[in-house]
Amino acid sequence: MKFFIDTANLDQIKEAQDLGILDGVTTNPSLMAKEGITGKENILEHYQAICEIVTGDVSAEVIATDLEGMIREGEELANLHEQIVIKLPMIEDGVKACKYFSEQDIKTNVTLVFSPGQAILAAKAGATYVSPFIGRLDDISTDGLNLIGEIRMIYDNYGFETQILAASIRHTMHIIDCAKLRADVITSPLSSIMGLLKHPLTDIGLEKFLADYKKGN
Numbered sequence: 077m078k079f080f081i082d083t084a085n086l087d088q089i090k091e092a093q094d095l096g097i098l099d100g101v102t103t104n105p106s107l108m109a110k111e112g113i114t115g116k117e118n119i120l121e122h123y124q125a126i127c128e129i130v131t132g133d134v135s136a137e138v139i140a141t142d143l144e145g146m147i148r149e150g151e152e153l154a155n156l157h158e159q160i161v162i163k164l165p166m167i168e169d170g171v172k173a174c175k176y177f178s179e180q181d182i183k184t185n186v187t188l189v190f191s192p193g194q195a196i197l198a199a200k201a202g203a204t205y206v207s208p209f210i211g212r213l214d215d216i217s218t219d220g221l222n223l224i225g226e227i228r229m230i231y232d233n234y235g236f237e238t239q240i241l242a243a244s245i246r247h248t249m250h251i252i253d254c255a256k257l258r259a260d261v262i263t264s265p266l267s268s269i270m271g272l273l274k275h276p277l278t279d280i281g282l283e284k285f286l287a288d289y290k291k292g293n
Contacts, residue, residue, distance in 0.1 A: 077255050078132070080263035082243070084111045084122060088266045089129050095269075100132035102185070102207075102243065102263040104163070105139065120156060127157040135185045135205070137163035138173075146173040154182045161185050161204060166194045171201045178202025185241065195227040199236040205261065210254075211244030220244070224257045248272055 078099035081092045084107040092098040103126070108114070113122045123136050134157070138149040146169060150162040154177075161183040164170040174184045178201060185205040186198035190213060198206040208227060210220025227240050242254040245264030248271030254262050 077259060078239075078261040079269060080132075080135075080241070080261055081266055081269065082107070082245070082263040083265065084108045084113060084126070086125060086129065089126060092266055092269065093129055097269070098130055098132070099261070100134060100159075100161075100263075101126050101130055102135040102163070102241075104137045120153075123153070123156055123160065127159045130159070132159065133161045133183065133204075134159050135161045135163040135187075137187070138165075141165065141167065141169065143169040143172050143176075146170065147176055150177060150182070163187050166190075166198065171197050174198060174201040174203050178204075187243065190223070192223065192226045192230055195238075195240075196230060199231060199234075199238040203238045205239045205241040207241045207243040207263075209244035210242055210250060211246040213244075214246070221250075221253050221257060224254055224259050228258050248274075 079097050080100040080102050081089055081098060082102045084103045089101060108119055113119055126134050136153045138146045140146045140149050146164060153160050153162055162177055163185045164173050166186050166188045174186055177184045183204040185207055186203045187207040189195055189206050189208045195206050208223045213220035213223060224240060224242055239260035241261040241263060242259040243263050245251060245262055245268050248268050251262050251264060251268060
């Protein structure tokens with residue numbers, strides 16, 4: 077399973093990269109604004125800065141909601157760097173744009189997916205990634221993880237090559253559960269990824285090893 081970090085914070089991206097487990101980055105205008113990155117030119121420069129840190133795919137989101145606008149923005153983003161993946165919304169024109177980019181051999185990430193039907197359309201349109209938002213489904217008392225399982229079964233049934241990118245990860249157990257369900261990718265905050273490191277018995281064991289070593293020296 078690939079690990080993407082969902083942020084625009086360069087320090088966090090570097091930390092994940094230094095850990096040696098980072099496969100890519102997803103971000104969006106809200107995450108950019110959180111880091112004080114606003115304005116088209118600044119946003120484009122920031123995407124390039126991210127690509128200089130990581131070696132994997134970097135999802136860059138279009139703002140337009142019409143087909144012509146999505147194609148125009150997407151082509152501009154794709155020209156920034158070979159690692160850029162065009163992030164498109166799961167709407168009618170988003171599916172059309174996905175088909176257009178797939179025919180141009182430009183990678184896409186269809187986002188804001190909340191149902192198996194939407195995931196089927198994204199795969200049929202040739203999406204590189206499909207992003208089910210499991211945390212947001214949990215927020216409305218729906219089992220977000222169940223959606224991952226349904227999409228996995230459907231994609232396996234028909235041999236779709238679109239990768240399931242589990243998004244809206246809220247905590248470390250979401251990552252574990254997505255791995256059990258065979259999601260291809262998770263994208264999450266750094267804190268959820270770092271949570272995988274933690275176990276009290278590891279801390280206790282290390283403390284004992286060090287104490288025993290000191291006794292013998």
